Every structure is written in structure tokens, then in C-alpha cells.
Amino acid sequence: xxxxxxxxxxxxxxxxxxxxxxxxxxxxxxxxxxxxxxxxxxxxxxxxxxxxxxxxxxxxxxxxxxxxxxxxxxxxxxxxxxxxxxxxxxxxxxxxxxxxxxxxxxxxxxxxxxxxxxxxxxxxxxxxxxxxxxxxxxxxxxxxxxxxxxxxxxxxxxxxxxxxxxxxxxxxxxxxxxxxxxxxxxxxxxxxxxxxxxxxxxxxxxxxxxx
Amino acid sequence: xxxxxxxxxxxxxxxxxxxxxxxxxxxxxxxxxxxxxxxxxxxxxxxxxxxxxxxxxxxxxxxxxxxxxxxxxxxxxxxxxxxxxxxxxxxxxxxxxxxxxxxxxxxxxxxxxxxxxxxxxxxxxxxxxxxxxxxxxxxxxxxxxxxxxxxxxxxxxxxxxxxxxxxxxxxxxxxxx
Numbered sequence: 001x002x003x004x005x006x007x008x009x010x011x012x013x014x015x016x017x018x019x020x021x022x023x024x025x026x027x028x029x030x031x032x033x034x035x036x037x038x039x040x041x042x043x044x045x046x047x048x049x050x051x052x053x054x055x056x057x058x059x060x061x062x063x064x065x066x067x068x069x070x071x072x073x074x075x076x077x078x079x080x081x082x083x084x085x086x087x088x089x090x091x092x093x094x095x096x097x098x099x100x101x102x103x104x105x106x107x108x109x110x111x112x113x114x115x116x117x118x119x120x121x122x123x124x125x126x127x128x129x130x131x132x133x134x135x136x137x138x139x140x141x142x143x144x145x146x147x148x149x150x151x152x153x154x155x156x157x158x159x160x161x162x163x164x165x166x167x168x169x170x171x172x173x174x175x176x177x178x179x180x181x182x183x184x185x186x187x188x189x190x191x192x193x194x195x196x197x198x199x200x201x202x203x204x205x206x207x208x209x210x211x
Numbered sequence: 212x213x214x215x216x217x218x219x220x221x222x223x224x225x226x227x228x229x230x231x232x233x234x235x236x237x238x239x240x241x242x243x244x245x246x247x248x249x250x251x252x253x254x255x256x257x258x259x260x261x262x263x264x265x266x267x268x269x270x271x272x273x274x275x276x277x278x279x280x281x282x283x284x285x286x287x288x289x290x291x292x293x294x295x296x297x298x299x300x301x302x303x304x305x306x307x308x309x310x311x312x313x314x315x316x317x318x319x320x321x322x323x324x325x326x327x328x329x330x331x332x333x334x335x336x337x338x339x340x341x342x343x344x345x346x347x348x349x350x351x352x353x354x355x356x357x358x359x360x361x362x363x364x365x366x367x368x369x370x371x372x373x374x375x376x377x378x379x380x381x382x383x384x385x386x387x388x
Contacts, residue, residue, distance in 0.1 A: 024264055059303050062320060064227040065296025066266035073300035082301065089297050096265030097289055100273045103259050115385050122384020123258040125355045126377050129362030130261070131232045131335040136367070138331055142324030151322065155329025159236070160336070166237045169326050170226050177322020178315060193321040 012080045012087050018045065019072050019091035024099070037071060047079055068092060144192055147180045212280045213287045219245070220272050220291030227268060227292070228323060233330040234268040236337060238275070247279050257338065261377055269293060354387040 022036055041047050048056075060070030069089055076088025110116040143149050151173070158164045177193075184191045219241050227234040235257065242248055248256065256278070260270035269292055276288025339359070358380050365371040365379070 059300060063296060063299045063303055064225060065293070065300075066227075066269060068266060069269070069293055069296050070300045073297045074304050077301045077304050085297060085301050089293060093265070093269065093289065093293060096263055096270065097273055097285075100260065100263045100270045101277070101285070103263055104274055104277060107255070107259055118384045118388035119381040120255055120258045120384070121351070121355070121388050122358055122380040122382070123261060123377055124254055125358035125384070126362045126380035127257060127261045127267075128335060128339045128355075129359045129366065130373055130376070131235075131331060131338060132359075132363060133366050134232045135328060135331040135335055138324070138328045142328045144321075148321070148325040151325035152329045152332070155326050156332050156336075159329065159333040165240070166330060167226055169330070170228055170323070173323035173326035174319030175322065177320065178318040179322075181314075181318035181321060191321070193317040 008080065008083075012083050014045075015076055015080055015084050016087040016091045019076070019088045020095065022072075023092045023095035037075070041075060048075065052078070147184075151176060213283045215245075216276050216280050216284050217287040217291040220276070220288045221294055223268075223272070224292040224295035227296070228327055232267065232334050233327050235271065236330055236334045238268065238271055239337070242275060248275060252278070254338075351388065354384075357387070358383050 018040055022040060038050075038053055042050055042053060056071055056074045057067075059074055060067045063070050069092060072088040072092040073085045076085035078084075080087065107116065107120070139152070143152055155169055158169070159166075181191050181193065223234060223237055223241060226237060239250075239253055242253065243250070256271055256274045257267070259274060260267045263270050269289060272288040272292040273285050277285035280287065361383070362376050362380055365376050366373065371379075
């Protein structure tokens with residue numbers, strides 16, 4: 001056991017504890033969690049700079065999966081390599097995992113209770129609303145021109161009418177994007193591939209990332 | 212069974228661009244294809260998953276895993292859905308500077324984002340209407356529409372926290388149904 005190894009294990013232990021603490025506070029989802037992460041990692045522990053937080057948000061937003069887990073993986077990796085990433089992801093998932101179990105046990109116990117069934121039905125209606133809000137937000141950052149509008153409409157139509165597997169759509173999206181940008185450039189058109197900077201409203205809750 | 216759960220959720224995890232809501236459609240698809248949980252049960256699972264902190268997709272994976280394979284199944288499904296994210300994020304982090312601002316990557320996301328929007332819209336339509344056991348013109352339907360409309364107003368206009376909205380709608384459900 002050399003000193004460097006012990007040092008590293010200690011750091012990984014710290015990563016684990018910090019994310020274990022952040023985990024249960026991810027009510028409100030990924031982006032709401034970023035404020036908590038900033039407070040813990042940037043201000044209290046001084047493990048990362050504010051600029052690195054920007055990198056983190058863009059990576060965890062573009063990789064598949066939830067923003068919370070992705071951010072944990074990013075920070076864990078930056079601080080402690082592979083082991084750090086694994087420790088952070090386990091720590092952020094564990095509390096939720098246990099809470100989900102508790103809820104499911106409780107619901108099984110009261111399954112035949114009329115009131116619980118009614119409450120779940122109410123929540124179901126709320127989740128539909130949250131999904132709709134998420135769709136509107138995603139629409140604002142993705143439908144930038146006619147081409148993207150057509151892609152969105154085509155996606156919904158295909159899903160409703162043909163039952164195509166989402167995998168083909170997800171693989172087809174980037175291909176279509178590259179093709180459209182290439183064609184437009186050929187025709188001498190400028191393409192805005194991302195939503196403009198300086199969005200006026202900065203919101204605290206991002207329901208689409210209640211994920 | 213446990214391995215099957217693991218691999219199915221690895222596959223779902225790989226495709227979970229756009230996060231939880233876009234993935235719900237995919238999860239339901241895969242689950243229905245294997246006759247794992249029926250639509251009614253699936254709705255219950257999503258409602259529970261929405262109540263817990265963290266990702267609604269990961270929580271749903273945990274519950275489906277548990278329903279199909281007990282504790283081992285729950286662990287397998289959860290690890291399965293998270294693993295691809297972990298691997299991809301680490302690889303992206305490791306080569307982030309080289310990728311940032313690359314035209315190909317920008318164009319790819321330009322095409323991918325509207326697809327994700329479509330997936331989420333579909334999830335709203337599908338989740339709103341599937342597994343419905345009551346006719347369109349009924350008290351249940353009216354109550355559901357009332358709660359959905361109220362939640363939309365609260366979240367988008369009054370910026371109420373999503374978790375508060377979920378608690379409120381549980382209370383509304385008890386009163387209405």
C-alpha cells in the first residue's frame with residue numbers, strides 16, 4: 001500500500017459520500033440538481049471550477065440518459081478516473097433505488113385501497129401534463145426551421161401509424177441532420193444548428209429533466 | 212430472466228437520448244413485446260416512478276425489474292439502464308475538447324433533437340390514452356383532463372415545482388375519483 005493509492009481511495013470515498021448526499025435531493029430532476037452540485041463541488045469542496053460546470057452541462061445533456069447520472073459520471077471521472085465515475089454513479093442511484101423500493105412495497109400493501117388507487121390515477125394525469133411541458137420545452141430548442149419541423153411531425157406520425165422502433169428514428173436523426181446541413185450549405189444557405197445564445201428566461205425547474 | 216432484463220435495459224439505456232420521458236415510450240414497447248407487465252400495471256409503475264426522486268426512466272426500470280425478477284431483477288434492470296450512460300459520458304469527457312464545436316457533431320444534434328421532441332410528444336399521447344379502462348365520456352376521463360389541465364397551468368404559468376404538482380394531483384385524485 002503506497003501513499004498515492006491510499007490518497008486515491010480516500011478521494012473516491014469522498015466522491016461517494018458527496019453524491020450519496022446529492023442523490024435524494026434530485027426531486028425536481030437533473031437540472032435542478034445542477035444547482036446543488038455547484039454548491040457542493042464548486043463552492044464547498046472546490047473540486048471543480050465554474051467553467052468546468054459548463055462543460056458538464058453540455059456533455060450530460062447530449063449523452064443518452066438522465067442529466068443527474070451523467071453529471072455524476074462526469075465529475076467522478078474528472079476527479080477520480082474510472083473508479084471515481086463508478087463510485088459517483090452508484091452513490092447517486094442508491095438512495096433513489098431504495099426509495100423506489102419503499103414506495104413499491106407501500107403501494108403493494110395498499111393496492112386494494114380505493115384512496116391509493118385514486119391518488120395514483122391523479123398522479124398519472126399529472127405525469128401526462130409534465131410530459132407535455134417537457135415536449136413544449138424540447139420543441140423550443142429543437143424546431144428551428146422548416147426542416148426540423150418536418151422531422152418532428154414525421155417522427156410523431158411514424159410512431160402513431162407504423163409502430164416503428166425508436167432505435168431507427170434515433171439512428172436516422174443524426175444522419176438526416178448531417179444530410180440537411182450539407183445540402184443547405186451546398187445551396188448557399190446558412191443553417192442555425194443550435195438555438196441562439198442568451199436565452200432571456202433562465203428557469204429554476206426544468207420539468208423535462210425530471211428524469 | 213435476470214440476464215434478459217439486464218440486456219433489454221442496456222439496449223434501452225443506449226437509446227435514452229433526451230432523458231426519461233422520451234424513453235418511456237421505448238420502455239413500454241420493449242416491455243409489451245415481452246409480455247412483462249400489462250398496460251395497467253405499467254401506468255401504475257410510471258406513477259410510482261414519478262413520485263420518487265431521480266430519473267423517471269431509471270425508477271421505472273427498477274420497478275419493472277422487481278416485478279419480473281425480484282431484487283436481482285431490479286438490480287439488473289437498474290444497472291443495465293445506467294451502464295451505457297456511464298460509459299458514454301466517460302468517453303465523451305475523455306475526448307471532449309476534440310469534439311466540441313465539430314461541425315459533424317453539431318449537424319447530428321440538429322437532426323437528433325427534433326426526433327427526441329417527436330418521441331416526447333408521442334409519449335404524452337400514448338401515455339395519456341393507453342391502458343384506459345373507462346370510456347371517453349365518463350367521470351374518470353373528465354377528472355383526468357381536469358387534473359392534467361390544472362397541472363399544465365401550474366407548471367407552465369405559475370412555475371410550481373414538479374414534485375409539488377405531483378403531490379397536489381395525488382390529493383386531487385383522492386377527491387375526484
